[in-house]
Amino acid sequence: MLEITTNHYLVVSLILFTIGIAGVMVRRNMIVVLMSIELILNAVNLNLIAFSYQLADLTGQIFAIFTIAVAAGEAAVGLGILLAFFRLRQTARLDSAMELEG
Amino acid sequence: MEFLAAHGGAILFYLFAALAVGGALLVITLRNPMYCAFALLLTFLAVAALFLLRQAEFVGVVQIFVYGGGIMVLFLFVVMLVNLHNLPDARRFLGQSPLAVAVALMLLGLFGALFIGTHFAPSPENLDLLRTVDGVVVGNTEAVAMSLYRDYLLPFEIASVFLLVAMIGAVVLGRRQ
Numbered sequence: 001m002l003e004i005t006t007n008h009y010l011v012v013s014l015i016l017f018t019i020g021i022a023g024v025m026v027r028r029n030m031i032v033v034l035m036s037i038e039l040i041l042n043a044v045n046l047n048l049i050a051f052s053y054q055l056a057d058l059t060g061q062i063f064a065i066f067t068i069a070v071a072a073g074e075a076a077v078g079l080g081i082l083l084a085f086f087r088l089r090q091t092a093r094l095d096s097a098m099e100l101e102g
Numbered sequence: 103m104e105f106l107a108a109h110g111g112a113i114l115f116y117l118f119a120a121l122a123v124g125g126a127l128l129v130i131t132l133r134n135p136m137y138c139a140f141a142l143l144l145t146f147l148a149v150a151a152l153f154l155l156r157q158a159e160f161v162g163v164v165q166i167f168v169y170g171g172g173i174m175v176l177f178l179f180v181v182m183l184v185n186l187h188n189l190p191d192a193r194r195f196l197g198q199s200p201l202a203v204a205v206a207l208m209l210l211g212l213f214g215a216l217f218i219g220t221h222f223a224p225s226p227e228n229l230d231l232l233r234t235v236d237g238v239v240v241g242n243t244e245a246v247a248m249s250l251y252r253d254y255l256l257p258f259e260i261a262s263v264f265l266l267v268a269m270i271g272a273v274v275l276g277r278r279q
Contacts, residue, residue: 002112005225009156010217012119016126016145018210023130025202026195031135031181035142038173039126042149045161053156054222056231058249061242064153064161065250068168069261073268075173079180080275087278092184095196 009050017043030085030092034078041071115155122148133194135181139174146170157232159242 016039023036045064052060086092106113125145129138146169153162196202233242250258 002109004112004115004155006222007217007220008115008119009152010220011214012122012152014210014213014217015123016149018206019123019126019130021209022203022206023126025206026199027130028194028196029135031177031184032130032138035129035138035177038142038169039129039145042146042169045165046149046152049153049156049158049161052158052232053229054225056226056229058232058245061158061161061232061246062249062254064158065164065246066257066261068161068164069265072168072173073265075176076268076272077275079176080272082180083183084275086184 006050006054009046013043013046013050016040016046028093028095030082030094031079033094034075034082037078038071038075041067041074111155115152118148118151118155121145122152131194136178139177139181142177143170143174146174157229157242160246 020036020039020043023039024033027033027036045067048060048064048067050060052058052064082092085097089096122145125141125143125148128141129145132138132141146165150162150165150170153159153165230239233239233245235244235248
């Protein structure tokens, strides 16, 4: 219990990941959906760092840095799309983007 | 005091894990997106502390800089730009919420059973490989730098081009027609 193992990190990361997935599917506000995607990426980074420690290998940390770079690009482009959508529709609600619904 | 000295790492782990999970729950439940952004900041900082507890000093600091600094400012700006006109009585959740939560809980149960049932080898005693350059123990930041600029130079350059493309894309998307 007091010895922190890789399993502890995996469980925390899984909880964060699940909360992120739930946030993407549940929320109506597009900004919060993008925040939930950041939560998912953070959970993945936590896994990478935990295994880097478990295996005493630096590769996991390098991979986490690249994930952070991709997350930064994703946030910039996602928020740009959100602003363009907001300019078009004057709203940031997910259920107001229904053009592709059959 | 002896208890603290012996189990400080575990206590810190549980503290920051609870902060991270609590912040994440607040992100997806709070009504005001501005408060969601601050809860997200709490989660980012707690995750950075968890990185530090796993000997990843450089990644922990990068997490604070990039997430806590850059991405958070981006989110706050967009919240301020976008959210002024949202009606205060707008519903927070979509109609598919119960089903979505059920699916997420099933995912949690499935992977939770898998993770708790898996036994890993004990963590290695000698973690100097995380801070070694050419056989000399220097520090985590130096080791990451050498690995990044020597073994992973091409991915590093590709990442810089990727960020340039993302920046141009964001500017083009944000431009007024």
